[in-house]
Amino acid sequence: GDKKFKVRLPHLRGGKHAFVGIVEITNPDETTFSCVVRDKTYDAEGYQELVKDHPLAKEFLPELYGIIGNWAVMERLYGLELEELDAKLESDPDFRTKCAESLFDLIYRTAHNGLVLQDFNFMSGHNCMVDTETGKIRLIEQRNLAPSSPYNPNEAITKQLFSELGMYKSSKAWEPY
Numbered sequence: 001g002d003k004k005f006k007v008r009l010p011h012l013r014g015g016k017h018a019f020v021g022i023v024e025i026t027n028p029d030e031t032t033f034s035c036v037v038r039d040k041t042y043d044a045e046g047y048q049e050l051v052k053d054h055p056l057a058k059e060f061l062p063e064l065y066g067i068i069g070n071w072a073v074m075e076r077l078y079g080l081e082l083e084e085l086d087a088k089l090e091s092d093p094d095f096r097t098k099c100a101e102s103l104f105d106l107i108y109r110t111a112h113n114g115l116v117l118q119d120f121n122f123m124s125g126h127n128c129m130v131d132t133e134t135g136k137i138r139l140i141e142q143r144n145l146a147p148s149s150p151y152n153p154n155e156a157i158t159k160q161l162f163s164e165l166g167m168y169k170s171s172k173a174w175e176p177y
Helices: 042-053 082-091 093-112 153-168
Strands: 006-014 019-026 032-039 064-068 071-075 115-117 128-130 137-139 145-147
Touching: 042 064, 042 071, 042 145, 082 093, 093 115, 093 137, 093 153
Parallel strands: none
Antiparallel strands: 006 019, 019 032, 032 071, 064 071, 115 145, 128 137
16 A cells, blocks of 8 residues: 555664654655654653753754653754864854854853753863754753752863863864964
């Protein structure tokens, strides 16, 4: 009979914390919906609690579409990470400026909203995805933001900046010309 849709699983991998896969569903008109599925739903459950008190988290974390059984179904992020990000930062000064503004926005706004960044480092492209045009930074894992930082906002900002500076030394992208 007629095909209603096609499902493809192009990326399946076991991560440190869970099994992660990308699901692509192609409609008969060739439009595609893509999402991420992840087992061990405790991070998704934590995300649901986090956004109740901290709606800002939705801006920086993947959207949670739902929890089905033992699977969290989330937004698939697109952009640059790891080596691709470093290469673009090195070759594109305008993109560097956009990323610096985006990083400042992320660090400042999360700190002032009582959120702490966890297991994230922009300079190494660790647990983040960066939009290729705008430089907007999104955190990959729902556990990358947590509530009730033990630090006041200025301490949280300073802590994150020192973490980033540690990676700054090892990155070629930000060396003066």
